[in-house]
Amino acid sequence: MNKIYGEGETAVHAVKDVSFSVKKGELLLIVGSSGSGKSTLLNMIGFLDHPTNGKILIDGIDTTNLKDGDLSSFRNSKLGFVFQFSNLLSDLTVLENVLLPRKIQQNGDATDDATKLLRTVGLEKEIHKRANKISGGQAQRVAIARALINKPLIVLADEPTGNLDSVNAETIVQLMKSMAEKLGQTFIIVTHERDQFGKVDRVITIKDGRAFEGEEQKRMEVAV
Amino acid sequence: MDYRTQLATRMLMNKKGSLIGAVLAVSIGILVIHVNFVIFQGLYDAIVRDMKAYRFGDVYVTKEGDYIDKSDIALVNWFERIPYVEAATPRLDSSAGINATKYGKRHEEFSVPVVGVDPFRDIRASAIHDTVGDGQFVFARNSIVLGSTVARDLGGVQVGDEVELTFVNRWGEDQTRRFVVSGITTSAGGQGFDFSVIVHIDTLRSILDRTDETGAIIVKLYDPTKATEVKDLFLRSFPSDDFKAETIDESAESTLRGFRSGIALINLIGYFGMMSSAFAIVTIQMMIVSSKTREIGVMRAIGAKRKDILLLFIFQGIIIGAIGAATGTALGLVYTAYAKETKLEFEGSLALEVTYDWSKIGQTALTSFALAIAASIYPAYRATKLQPMEAMRTV
Numbered sequence: 277m278n279k280i281y282g283e284g285e286t287a288v289h290a291v292k293d294v295s296f297s298v299k300k301g302e303l304l305l306i307v308g309s310s311g312s313g314k315s316t317l318l319n320m321i322g323f324l325d326h327p328t329n330g331k332i333l334i335d336g337i338d339t340t341n342l343k344d345g346d347l348s349s350f351r352n353s354k355l356g357f358v359f360q361f362s363n364l365l366s367d368l369t370v371l372e373n374v375l376l377p378r379k380i381q382q383n384g385d386a387t388d389d390a391t392k393l394l395r396t397v398g399l400e401k402e403i404h405k406r407a408n409k410i411s412g413g414q415a416q417r418v419a420i421a422r423a424l425i426n427k428p429l430i431v432l433a434d435e436p437t438g439n440l441d442s443v444n445a446e447t448i449v450q451l452m453k454s455m456a457e458k459l460g461q462t463f464i465i466v467t468h469e470r471d472q473f474g475k476v477d478r479v480i481t482i483k484d485g486r487a488f489e490g491e492e493q494k495r496m497e498v499a500v
Numbered sequence: 501m502d503y504r505t506q507l508a509t510r511m512l513m514n515k516k517g518s519l520i521g522a523v524l525a526v527s528i529g530i531l532v533i534h535v536n537f538v539i540f541q542g543l544y545d546a547i548v549r550d551m552k553a554y555r556f557g558d559v560y561v562t563k564e565g566d567y568i569d570k571s572d573i574a575l576v577n578w579f580e581r582i583p584y585v586e587a588a589t590p591r592l593d594s595s596a597g598i599n600a601t602k603y604g605k606r607h608e609e610f611s612v613p614v615v616g617v618d619p620f621r622d623i624r625a626s627a628i629h630d631t632v633g634d635g636q637f638v639f640a641r642n643s644i645v646l647g648s649t650v651a652r653d654l655g656g657v658q659v660g661d662e663v664e665l666t667f668v669n670r671w672g673e674d675q676t677r678r679f680v681v682s683g684i685t686t687s688a689g690g691q692g693f694d695f696s697v698i699v700h701i702d703t704l705r706s707i708l709d710r711t712d713e714t715g716a717i718i719v720k721l722y723d724p725t726k727a728t729e730v731k732d733l734f735l736r737s738f739p740s741d742d743f744k745a746e747t748i749d750e751s752a753e754s755t756l757r758g759f760r761s762g763i764a765l766i767n768l769i770g771y772f773g774m775m776s777s778a779f780a781i782v783t784i785q786m787m788i789v790s791s792k793t794r795e796i797g798v799m800r801a802i803g804a805k806r807k808d809i810l811l812l813f814i815f816q817g818i819i820i821g822a823i824g825a826a827t828g829t830a831l832g833l834v835y836t837a838y839a840k841e842t843k844l845e846f847e848g849s850l851a852l853e854v855t856y857d858w859s860k861i862g863q864t865a866l867t868s869f870a871l872a873i874a875a876s877i878y879p880a881y882r883a884t885k886l887q888p889m890e891a892m893r894t895v
Binding site for chain 2 (some may be wrong): 366368
């Protein structure tokens with residue numbers, strides 16, 4: 277997969293010939309410094325951005341030619357998102373934010389599931405609070421619950437601890453790891469705080485838009 | 501509740517300033533139309549009301565190019581046998597030069613319209629006798645009721661004074677008569693006979709040498725909606741008499757044609773006001789879309805389709821339109837009720853004839869409701885064009 281912004285001399289090759297596959301239930305970290313292209317890569321996996329060339333297959337489905345409406349449905353049912361800033365809808369309560377992906381799906385009432393998820397992330401007392409009345413750490417936990425409400429194939433997290441203090445960051449990391457383990461869901465997490473996550477299933481390093489893994493990755497890290 | 505409706509409502513409720521602004525824009529548009537309607541349609545209807553009450557009745561019968569030579573009593577009796585008819589009365593119009601001597605000063609003769617009435621029948625079929633503020637109606641043959649303007653122009657002639665009128669009879673001869681002023685008539689807005697004089701119809705017939713001739717028959721109905729039916733029945737019953745019968749709409753047509761164009765113009769201005777309200781809604785909705793760009797991006801990211809975003813903002817238009825139309829209509833009705841209860845008039849002019857035209861009220865409310873929705877389409881469309889990532893980068 278490649279992603280090139282702009283044209284001609286001003287073109288920026290943000291992602292260069294990246295190709296990898298992720299197993300079901302795997303917790304994959306994509307690490308790299310700021311501007312390395314890791315968020316661009318995650319956005320393309322989440323269909324929030326289009327690759328200049330290349331394709332993404334999820335659960336055997338080639339997503340290349342899906343139309344905008346189909347991609348929206350795909351994002352809604354197969355993917356969960358956790359952003360750096362929790363990006364909750366301030367007009368809704370905590371519970372309503374968690375329920376939103378299911379309501380978009382128009383697939384029955386999921387209040388019990390949402391309440392259960394909010395209990396799991398430790399926010400059962402906050403469910404009726406407006407989303408803008410809770411702390412940043414709490415908001416990120418709500419975002420995780422929202423990402424999981426539709427039982428997606430993959431949860432994509434872009435710098436989920438990037439905007440949190442160390443205590444809250446640790447809580448979020450542990451929460452995501454435990455959820456991945458408990459639910460057997462695939463997590464692809466972009467971060468530049470590799471150490472925060474400790475032992476994970478797999479790590480891909482992105483540098484200057486290229487992906488490195490295994491021996492190549494070790495050689496590059498030694499070189500750095 | 502559908503999540504889009506819920507979210508649309510919440511977004512608006514949490515942006516009260518924008519909501520109030522948009523609702524006010526719609527309401528004021530409607531209120532302007534209501535006020536225009538009350539004033540201009542009220543004035544129009546008041547003129548029609550007074551023309552009907554004083555001059556034409558519900559049905560106005562004349563003879564094509566001539567005086568009616570059939571017995572007025574026979575015609576009045578014919579009409580009064582129809583169950584819809586409350587009363588009928590004959591009238592005879594002419595003109596005369598008038599002068600008076602007041603405090604030794606003779607006021608120059610000027611010409612006035614003269615209306616001959618049958619006082620006993622006229623008080624049942626017309627309201628002109630109600631405009632006699634001072635004195636009484638023309639029950640005596642030598643009495644005259646002066647219009648207030650005529651009385652003033654004659655140097656302040658009062659009840660009991662004498663005036664002299666010079667007529668030209670059917671043979672072209674001058675006929676001068678002295679009359680005793682029995683009353684002065686004043687009507688709101690001068691819609692009555694303020695510029696005319698009223699005499700007994702038999703006196704006028706005698707002066708003009710038109711015994712048994714009548715200028716017109718005024719017919720008053722219990723139910724004005726039956727005017728056309730009565731008119732048609734009359735014309736069918738007297739097919740060879742060259743009668744001309746008109747309903748009030750027809751007889752007042754020449755007077756009111758220009759007025760109707762004026763009302764149409766005022767209404768057009770009102771609808772332009774409504775269009776301005778729609779532009780205000782476009783602006784306010786664009787501001788809401790702009791302030792909710794990040795939320796739109798998030799919604800798109802978690803699976804909302806363009807259609808969902810479109811509906812979300814159109815729902816906002818529906819909410820604004822519904823609240824605005826309800827508020828504007830309520831304000832309009834309050835104003836209409838006020839105008840009706842207080843018999844609104846302007847500086848002593850005729851009281852407006854205020855009516856609740858429910859079809860127009862509904863039409864105005866529906867038009868502004870539809871405009872509010874239409875005004876939301878462009879901002880909603882713009883919202884659907886936002887790309888999720890770009891939208892979420894907005895702070």
